[in-house]
Amino acid sequence: MRRKISVAVAAALVASAAVLFGGVLTGSKAGGGPGPAPEAAAGRLLAGFSPGDTAAYAAQLEQRIATRPGDVQSLVLLGLAYQQRARETGDPSFYPRSGTALSRAARLDPRNALAATGLAALAASRHRFEEARGLAERAVRLAPASAGPLGVLGDALVELGRYREAFAVFDRMAALKPNLASYSRVSYARELLGDPRGAIAAMRLAVEAGAGTVEPLAWTLVQLGNLYFDNGRLAPAARAYRQGLAHFPGYVHAEAALGKVAAARGRYGEAIRRYQRAVERLPLPQYEGALGDVLRAAGREREAQEAFGAVDTIQRVLEANGVRTELETALFDLDHGRQPADALGRARLAYTERKSIEAEDVLAWALHVNGRCHEARAHSARALRLATRDALKLFHRGMIERCLGDPRAARSFLRRSLAINPHFSLLYAGVAERALQ
Secondary structure (H helix, E strand, O other): OHHHHHHHHHHHHHHOOOOOOOOOOOOOOOOOOOOOOHHHHHHHHHOOOOOOOHHHHHHHHHHHHHHOOOOHHHHHHHHHHHHHHHHHHOOOOHHHHHHHHHHHHHHHOOOOHHHHHHHHHHHHHOOOHHHHHHHHHHHHHHOOOOHHHHHHHHHHHHHOOOHHHHHHHHHHHHHHOOOHHHHHHHHHHHHHOOOHHHHHHHHHHHHHHOOOOOHHHHHHHHHHHHHHHHOOOHHHHHHHHHHHHHHOOOOHHHHHHHHHHHHHOOOHHHHHHHHHHHHHHOOOHHHHHHHHHHHHHOOOHHHHHHHHHHHHHHHHHHHHOOOOOHHHHHHHHHHOOOOHHHHHHHHHHHHHHOOOHHHHHHHHHHHHHOOOHHHHHHHHHHHOOOOOOOHHHHHHHHHHHHHOOOHHHHHHHHHHHHHHOOOOOOOOHHHHHHHOO
8 A cells, every 4th residue: 555655646746747738647538528518517626526537528628728729718627627636636736737727728818717716726725825815806806696706715715714704705605506515615604603503404405406416415425424423423424424435436535434433433443444445546644644543543553654654745745736734734743743843833834824713723732732831722712713613622722721720621621522522533532531530
């Protein structure tokens, strides 16, 4: 398994230096049918789903542009298809190619709203959320009756911590086009506001809206399962994940989610097998990290270290292709006892860029790990400002209060954490339980 990941990473590094239209994508088919209608393809790609065989579709667009280099529509669709290929393969070298195609389209047609939306989505994928916000706002001005730019704008505003504005955008999006994309965002907003029942109800609407599809429905079932899992309801979570996997056999995100359930139930062998299947198909850092944690819990330390090493390698490849990873790498290192001072620096840097509750929480945890608990408390309080029912954030606050010598407050936060989800973390659920003894 490690060898396959190494080969994939090496291929990504080589591909990142390729010229945009220098040939057919690896594994793409030059032939094939005409593909979906441009409007339908654009909608699915912007929502994060394949229009069919994405590799073959991208190859067709490459050939079309080779003969018609000024074809703006094909350039936009190719840029979006490259983003989808990045999602499907975990290869971030598709991001620079997407940017080249979309930027060329925007130069040829400066008022093309879809090109602006695609560039905004690309910036968001690279965790460059202020850039994404500006591009999405331009797209909204160019196409005020389109829901696509609103989704990207709302997502960027959430990551920037501008929640009131983000929720207003999601409401506008849902009123304009009530569908899977808008319902799932309404669900997320309700989750952030501490309304799990409302979040589940909205995600059920998204599931209904995805009926008759394959990948969109499977993705939505996984999101529904996540809502159950995060509120400590393992049985309905597992049921939703299995439904997603049955609907889309081999679906990586459902496979990894079932690995998370197995780990929570102490079934480490099953969890390891599921995570291994997931990373063989899609080596994402969060799944490699989860695999490493389960391997460590199972006493397989050498293999765990290999998985953690793969996380580091993947993060370097992401950075080489323009993805900002400071927040994610800081949290990973803090949780695994690595480079605490450096992780604090990265958490601070991320916080200057995106003052979301996630950034507040990671910075709070970084300050706590570095023994700066008074500073940590202020950021932890802001991380909880929306009343989000997030067991990990409450655990962090409990440990910060413990550090500050307030056992009553510490016990209150730790109890709330475990009451929401006694399986909130393979690393920390046991820590919380022992602190309450």
